[in-house]
Amino acid sequence: MxxxxxxxxxxxxxxxxxxxxxxxxxxxxxxxxxxxxxxxxxxxxxxxxxxxxxxxxxxxxxxxxxxxxxxxxxxxxxxxxxxxxxxxxxxxxxxxxxxxxxxxxxxxxxxxxxxxxxxxxxxxxxxxxxxxxxxxxxxxxxxxxxxxxxxxxxxxxxxxxxxxxxxAGIPSQKEGKGAVFLLDSQQIGETEPMVNIFMNKMKNEGFRKMISEEFATTTDACIEDFLGGNVKSLFGNVKLLSKIVLKNFKPMIPNAFHKVWEKGIKTNDYYLKLCGSGGGGYILGFTEDFEKAQKSLKEYKLELVYRF
The missing domain is CATH 3.30.230 (Ribosomal Protein S5; domain 2)
Incomplete structure (x- = not known):
């Protein structure tokens, strides 16, 4: 069988x-x-x-x-x-x-x-x-x-x-410099504990406000840009999303990657976001120049997902 x-x-x-x-x-x-x-x-x-x-x-x-x-x-x-x-x-x-x-x-x-x-x-x-x-x-x-x-x-x-x-119809891949990639954290992440942390945070009014006013609106903008093929606008919104996640979802980001996350935002070589519930596993990366991101993250294993 x-x-x-x-x-x-x-x-x-x-x-x-x-x-x-x-x-x-x-x-x-x-x-x-x-x-x-x-x-x-x-x-x-x-x-x-x-x-x-x-x-x-x-x-x-x-x-x-x-x-x-x-x-x-x-x-x-x-x-x-x-x-x-x-x-x-x-x-x-x-x-x-x-x-x-x-x-x-x-x-x-x-x-x-x-x-x-x-x-x-x-x-x-x-x-x-x-x-x-x-x-x-x-x-x-x-x-x-x-x-x-x-x-x-x-x-x-x-x-x-x-x-x-x-x-959804997503734009066909191009042979450009830009890419979406996976970064291997080399740690196992468990969904249930991460979701529980999130649900506990949602009891806080300030966190709820951030989710509806910042996180959700930025996520929606990223999706619209991606589906519309608006690459320049997409990277601006992904950078903003990366900042919001680093500030508000720290427990979901493995400790060893807090600095790596910050480095991407500071250098603009790449921007990181959670892939799934976080806590380990893969981290999702977006970059306007995949070669540059590879050099910047040379200590890590990257896997290509999509090309712009």
């Missing part, structure tokens, strides 16, 4: 903001992928994955919901026969490892599933997001459902609000 491939995702803009209903933009990232496979010889990583699928199966079996049903007997039999999720997507890195797993389980075992080939109305997209949110909550305690949605559809998705999402 070998299932179809599901890709990693990158939330270019909107981390934390989408929890509070501001805009977000997610794109598939084809460098990493995963698929359901079977083996007669479970050991090491495949054994651990098989055990996790067993726990996931139990979670799904106990879901009290009318919006989705699964072929549970087939799912259980496949797990007993050595099924595991074979994935190159790094876990705890903010690029949707659990999202790809959720998408592959839905694709294989959901009955009456919404397929990628049908006309994806807003209602269908929202229903998929709701199903995926329910499923992925097993991994994170609370999930927006966006990571699996992105992985399942393999399309850029624009989140206008919780009840308004649509596939």
């Amino acid at each position: 070998k299932g179809p491939l599901f890709y990693a995702k990158i939330l270019l803009f909107g981390e934390y903001g989408i929890i509070k209903d501001s805009k977000g933009l997610a794109i598939p990232f084809n460098a990493y992928r995963g698929a359901l496979k079977s083996t007669n010889d479970l050991s090491g990583v495949s054994k651990k994955s098989n055990e996790n699928l067993e726990l996931f199966y139990k979670y799904i079996s106990n879901l009290k919901t009318d919006i989705v049903s699964f072929n549970l007997s087939e799912f259980k039999t496949d797990i007993e026969n050595g099924m595991y999720f074979d994935s190159s997507i790094p876990q705890g890195y903010g690029v949707g490892s659990s999202g790809a797993l959720v998408a592959s389980v839905y694709d294989k075992y959901a009955t009456n599933k919404i397929t990628v080939l049908e006309n994806l109305t807003r209602e269908k997209l929202l229903k998929l997001k709701e199903v995926f949110s329910l499923m992925e909550s097993f991994f994170h305690g609370k999930s927006s459902g966006l990571d699996p949605l992105n992985s399942y559809l393999s399309l850029p998705i624009l989140i206008n609000s919780k009840t308004n999402i649509e596939p």
Whole structure:
């Protein structure tokens, strides 16, 4: 048995903001992928994955919901026969490892599933997001459902609000100097503790005001610039976003990167922002000159995502 491939995702803009209903933009990232496979010889990583699928199966079996049903007997039999999720997507890195797993389980075992080939109305997209949110909550305690949605559809998705999402056309890549890249923090980040820190901060009126007046409006401006191909304006807004995140989201930025973050803002060689919930994993970088950013960050491993 070998299932179809599901890709990693990158939330270019909107981390934390989408929890509070501001805009977000997610794109598939084809460098990493995963698929359901079977083996007669479970050991090491495949054994651990098989055990996790067993726990996931139990979670799904106990879901009290009318919006989705699964072929549970087939799912259980496949797990007993050595099924595991074979994935190159790094876990705890903010690029949707659990999202790809959720998408592959839905694709294989959901009955009456919404397929990628049908006309994806807003209602269908929202229903998929709701199903995926329910499923992925097993991994994170609370999930927006966006990571699996992105992985399942393999399309850029624009989140206008919780009840308004649509596939987005992003400008095709150019062979320019500018780039979006991933910087490897070489630390694992856990989503749940980071989201809890954010939720606690949201109890503070000043923090709430900053989210709605500064963070959300700057994020929205970045998304509009990116989708509109307004590169010059985009970098001005990304710089501002980088400053806002450094000032207000310090616990989500690994300590070793506070100075690196500041350096980018001071030199304009690059600007950093959170990739996913932060706390480790990847950090997302934007630069008008990728070669310059590579020199400036020569001690770190960078991975190219998109070229301007």
